[in-house]
Amino acid sequence: MQHTFDFAPVLDAWPALLQGALQTLKISGISMALGLCLGIIFMLMRMSPVKAVSAVALAYIEVIRNTPFLVQVFFIFFGMPSLGITLTAEQAAILAMTLNCAAYSAEIVRGGVESIRKGQIEAGRALGLHTFDVYRYIIFRPAIRAVYPALCSQFILMMLNSSLVASVSAEELTYVGQSIDAETFRSFEVYFVLGVIYLALSQFFSIVLQLIGKAYFSYPTK
Amino acid sequence: MSENAIQMSAVNKWYGPLHVLKNIDLSVNRGEHIVLCGPSGSGKSTLIRCINHLEEIQEGTIDVNGTRLGHTGANVDHIRRDVGMVFQQFNLFPHMTVLENCMLAPRRVHKASSAQAKEKAMHFLDRVHIAEQANKYPAQLSGGQQQRVAIARALCMGPKIMLFDEPTSALDPEMVKEVLDTMISLADDGITMICVTHEMGFARAVAHRVIFMDRGEIIESAPPTEFFGNPKHERAKAFLGQILSH
Amino acid sequence: MIRSFGTSEFLFILEAAKWTILMSVLAFIVGGSGGLMVALARTSNSKVLRWAATVYIQIFQGTPLLIQLFFVYFGLPLLGIKVDVWVALIIGLSLHTSAFLGEIWRGSIQAVPSGQSEAARALGIGYVSLMKDVVLPQAFRIGLPATIGFLVNLIKGTALAALLGVVELTRSGQLMANITFEPLKVYGAVGFLYFIICLPLTYASGRIERRLNAGH
Numbered sequence: 187m188q189h190t191f192d193f194a195p196v197l198d199a200w201p202a203l204l205q206g207a208l209q210t211l212k213i214s215g216i217s218m219a220l221g222l223c224l225g226i227i228f229m230l231m232r233m234s235p236v237k238a239v240s241a242v243a244l245a246y247i248e249v250i251r252n253t254p255f256l257v258q259v260f261f262i263f264f265g266m267p268s269l270g271i272t273l274t275a276e277q278a279a280i281l282a283m284t285l286n287c288a289a290y291s292a293e294i295v296r297g298g299v300e301s302i303r304k305g306q307i308e309a310g311r312a313l314g315l316h317t318f319d320v321y322r323y324i325i326f327r328p329a330i331r332a333v334y335p336a337l338c339s340q341f342i343l344m345m346l347n348s349s350l351v352a353s354v355s356a357e358e359l360t361y362v363g364q365s366i367d368a369e370t371f372r373s374f375e376v377y378f379v380l381g382v383i384y385l386a387l388s389q390f391f392s393i394v395l396q397l398i399g400k401a402y403f404s405y406p407t408k
Numbered sequence: 409m410s411e412n413a414i415q416m417s418a419v420n421k422w423y424g425p426l427h428v429l430k431n432i433d434l435s436v437n438r439g440e441h442i443v444l445c446g447p448s449g450s451g452k453s454t455l456i457r458c459i460n461h462l463e464e465i466q467e468g469t470i471d472v473n474g475t476r477l478g479h480t481g482a483n484v485d486h487i488r489r490d491v492g493m494v495f496q497q498f499n500l501f502p503h504m505t506v507l508e509n510c511m512l513a514p515r516r517v518h519k520a521s522s523a524q525a526k527e528k529a530m531h532f533l534d535r536v537h538i539a540e541q542a543n544k545y546p547a548q549l550s551g552g553q554q555q556r557v558a559i560a561r562a563l564c565m566g567p568k569i570m571l572f573d574e575p576t577s578a579l580d581p582e583m584v585k586e587v588l589d590t591m592i593s594l595a596d597d598g599i600t601m602i603c604v605t606h607e608m609g610f611a612r613a614v615a616h617r618v619i620f621m622d623r624g625e626i627i628e629s630a631p632p633t634e635f636f637g638n639p640k641h642e643r644a645k646a647f648l649g650q651i652l653s654h
Numbered sequence: 655m656i657r658s659f660g661t662s663e664f665l666f667i668l669e670a671a672k673w674t675i676l677m678s679v680l681a682f683i684v685g686g687s688g689g690l691m692v693a694l695a696r697t698s699n700s701k702v703l704r705w706a707a708t709v710y711i712q713i714f715q716g717t718p719l720l721i722q723l724f725f726v727y728f729g730l731p732l733l734g735i736k737v738d739v740w741v742a743l744i745i746g747l748s749l750h751t752s753a754f755l756g757e758i759w760r761g762s763i764q765a766v767p768s769g770q771s772e773a774a775r776a777l778g779i780g781y782v783s784l785m786k787d788v789v790l791p792q793a794f795r796i797g798l799p800a801t802i803g804f805l806v807n808l809i810k811g812t813a814l815a816a817l818l819g820v821v822e823l824t825r826s827g828q829l830m831a832n833i834t835f836e837p838l839k840v841y842g843a844v845g846f847l848y849f850i851i852c853l854p855l856t857y858a859s860g861r862i863e864r865r866l867n868a869g870h
Contacts, residue, residue, distance in 0.1 A: 189731075189732045248849075248853060248856070249845070249849060251806075251852075251856065252806065252810075252848065252849045252852035252853045252856055253810065253845040253848045253849055253852070254810040254811070254813035254824065254845075254848055255810070255813075256813045256814060256816065256817070256824060257813060257824055257827070257841055257844050257845050257848065258845070260824075260827070260828070260831070260837065260841050261837070261838070261841040261842065261845060264831060264837035264838075264841065265837045265838035265841055265842075268836070268837060268838050269838070303497075303499075305495055305497050305499040306499055306501065308462050308495070308499065309493075309495060309499035309500075309501070309558075310501075311460075311462060311488070312460055312462065312488060312491075312492070312493040312562075313488070313512070313513035313517065313561070313562070313565060314485060314488040314489050314513060314517040314565065315512075315513060315516055315517060316485075319516045323501075323512055323516065324501055324512075327503040328501075328502060328503050331503070342716075346716075346717065346718040346719070347718065348718075349718035349720045349721060350718075350720060350814070350817075352720075353817055360718070360720065360721070373724070373728040374725070374728040374729055374732055377721055377724040377725045377728060377729075378725065380721050381713075381717045381721050381722070381725060384716065384717045384718055384721060385712075385713065385716040385717055388715075388716040388717070389716065405502060405503045405504075405545050405547075406545040406547045406548050407502060407547045408547045408548075
């Protein structure tokens with residue numbers, strides 16, 4: 187059986203694909219930002235001298251890191267309603283991605299904080315700064331800078347993983363692709379085009395994250 | 409206002425089984441300049457780090473300008489406002505310019521306005537002769553310049569006491585003098601100083617007293633002429649022999 | 655009839671875990687062999703090989719695993735290869751694994767001090783022996799923590815098989831959730847089983863990494 191490639195029906199659906207790509211950008215961007223903030227909170231808990239607090243954070247981080255994202259999505263989307271919390275597919279997607287991103291960010295950022303020399307913290311203390319200010323003004327930027335490449339890789343991985351939320355009908359790029367597939371039966375062409383768009387999205391994220399890194403996390407180091 | 413700048417009484421400190429400060433009694437008068445010396449591991453750095461509570465003590469009392477420092481850090485905020493510290497490794501914040509390094513604590517701790525903090529920072533940067541580098545980052549400066557910035561940064565908080573923890577030992581030899589000159593001019597202004605250093609020329613020039621420590625104890629305490637001319641204790645003699653033979 | 659999630663339902667899920675493990679092991683072995691080729695190509699002297707390996711890695715690291723699996727699943731028949739969905743899955747997961755392990759091992763190979771190859775060359779040792787006897791054993795140690803870390807990702811990645819209808823741990827969970835209407839318990843149990851499989855590997859990876867770092 188000879189297959190003739192026909193991309194036209196897929197490419198004709200470009201407005202829907204564009205819409206899907208923007209939706210992927212949106213949910214990924216929101217989840218990265220929220221996930222990083224939440225991750226910093228978990229990181230602080232993880233480093234807390236109070237054993238119970240640190241144990242809670244560790245348990246959270248390890249559970250998320252050692253279970254599939256898809257199962258987390260199912261747990262949240264199908265499980266939450268039985269607790270009386272009904273979420274739209276998009277809300278469930280953003281929640282799952284944020285919680286996932288938080289666990290990875292917490293571990294990555296912890297590595298950054300631990301790379302900061304003790305003398306930096308002592309200098310802050312000796313100047314009379316309180317712990318919060320020491321973290322915010324002295325540790326934060328150099329710590330993020332130290333692990334920025336790892337953080338960016340994780341963010342891009344998160345963006346790629348967002349394709350899984352299509353399985354609970356969150357309307358992002360993969361979901362749009364599957365709808366086109368269902369209408370045109372051009373499965374191979376659809377997934378080829380999706381692959382190209384995702385490749386472009388990861389390049390886009392990589393460039394944007396690099397620019398953010400240059401703007402906020404760079405300074406001369408000899 | 410007759411109390412001492414610093415009063416340490418029967419201070420003891422352990423790192424696990426290691427007894428690093430043994431029964432330290434030390435009074436420092438206002439405006440007094442003290443040089444602390446002794447072999448490495450003698451506890452001299454630990455001693456000054458206890459004064460602003462970078463290290464905890466287990467026994468004894470420390471009073472700074474009449475305020476009692478609690479073992480668990482009571483009054484530590486109050487005391488740190490009066491005590492400036494300069495470190496061996498400079499510890500400038502690498503992501504801030506020289507100016508921002510100097511403005512951070514006045515803004516966050518004294519709640520100074522940006523303009524006030526900047527004015528003060530420029531004043532002290534000028535004093536250490538580095539005002540023209542205000543907008544550079546630490547990594548763009550030489551070690552000597554960085555250490556002078558660190559001194560200016562501490563001075564911006566208006567400390568009454570300055571602690572120096574081996575301020576010249578991480579410097580290339582040609583940069584030692586510029587830092588020592590800065591410290592000498594500071595001493596001339598009458599600020600209380602405790603300086604851990606092996607720079608004996610500096611000790612002769614500004615110290616009122618040289619204190620020699622060994623194995624966690626204060627062994628000898630004397631004016632520089634007496635200490636250098638006629639050390640009483642054998643360990644001090646041996647130490648001076650080593651230092652001065654270089 | 656609605657069943658509740660009890661022991662026999664849990665055993666059904668547990669049973670399915672063996673497919674998850676089998677799939678992971680197969681993909682790791684096949685993909686690992688491919689990954690070695692990719693790593694050697696990526697560090698070779700040939701410009702063409704280096705370029706080809708780089709493009710391969712970029713494509714597989716820049717697209718979602720799900721799209722890669724669908725691509726292979728729908729693409730193989732177009733090449734005239736009619737295969738079972740299981741085989742398509744193993745091929746897809748292996749291609750994915752080759753790219754990631756190839757990149758990890760490239761880093762490990764380049765982390766071996768260049769003096770090692772120079773010394774070997776000076777002794778007149780050829781490429782195959784240089785790699786097999788000198789470079790790769792050292793690179794293997796350096797890359798071990800990241801390799802185990804990727805194995806954990808691969809195990810989690812096999813969950814996507816559920817979206818192609820293959821019954822493994824996650825799919826069996828979906829089936830049970832549909833029968834019992836207790837998704838919280840079911841997916842909790844599914845997650846727990848993945849956790850039990852992955853956690854020891856995560857810890858081993860962390861321990862080896864700390865030991866290697868301490869050695870320096």
